[in-house]
Amino acid sequence: MTGSVLIEGVTKTFWRSPAVAGADFAAGHGVTGLLGPNGAGKTTLLRMMATVLAPDSGRLRLLGHDPATPSGRLAIRRRLGYLPQEPGFHRGMTVFGFIDYVAILKELTDRRARHDEVRRVIDLVGLAPVSGKRIRAVSGGMRRRVGLAQALLGDPDLVILDEPTAGLDPELRLRFREIVSRIGEGRTVVLSTHQTEDVAAVCQQVVVLHEGRSLFAGTPAALIEQAAGRVWLDRTRGAGAQLAWRNGDGLVRNVGDAPAGAELMAPTLEDAYLLLVGDKELVVTS
């Protein structure tokens, strides 16, 4: 791990309500997934990493620079790509025009080189057929790709993607995973999601956030390992189950402290995540 991202004891409070209450993790080359329920502080943490928001306390070091200083912020922003959770677009602009506009903001001033770069990212996310269309005329999935394309301008060393697959259909999600996996080769990608499938599919490292704190940071395999021996199938909800739900085949999948002689199952990332976050409100079947 080269430590492109170092976060130590970072906090952020909005109106006395802590959004991030002491997050710690480090991320190097590859894809790191921030996993957590709604309101866990993922977006706030990513906004701080994108230098859009300043932390109240703690230490943040990105690409070897301190975002608290203007020179550090500028150095980071020059090597940063950011896709917010709800990217905004000038809808009257064409796809090409909007990405070109962001490219100017990213200081790509030479017209020919800039247009080459815009065409490159448009090809990378598969938007070439609609590059001349106005943004208001393209679908939500296409707009998501426009957001990703602008984040990839200038071949950034650090790419921050806030819920890039939210609201996408399964086919588009797979396509996004492929793109994210590709851009994660040789650079640092940090993405947030509350979908464990995304993490299992593309992330080399996972950080579980809950109520503003990082509960786990490590590989997905290490997270899954935490649930080993704690998932079993039964006809009813087990007494030691923290969570239980009926499968499509009619059996109840229990996650928790397995009784002796239980039919143990191989845990998934979802099982481990649920055990860690401990949502006891999940519907129990009997």
Add this chain to the structure above:
Amino acid sequence: MTLTVATQAPAGAAVGTLARREAWRMVRHPVYLVLLLYFVLIGGVEVVNLGLPSREAVRELGTVLGLLWLGPATFFAANLVASSARRAHAESQLAAAPTTAQARTLATCLGVLGPTAAATGFAAILWLVEHAGDTLDRAQGPPSWP
């Protein structure tokens, strides 16, 4: 994966390019173009009423287009262009770019010079037309009574 990476300009260099882009956005803004069409129509009616090629018609056209169109059209277009990022909820996305909000504001202010330059050029043409009319009048001498 082979990537072609565009070179980044030194700090602040994007302001000039951005100002040209903002000027282009303003003069292509629907408000600007609709108001242009409106005042061209008004000016056209005035010109027809006064009869060409009278000096009053040229002056009327210059006043309508130069004063009535340039001011409101540029004002509305510049405001809408400047506030478009906020209205599109793109502020947080653009805030992560190396060009700061202050630099973007400066670029928008400079961009206003674009439509102003266009209108100034138009006014200069009208002035030349009117001046040419004066010269023609002097060459023809004072009007004689029928």
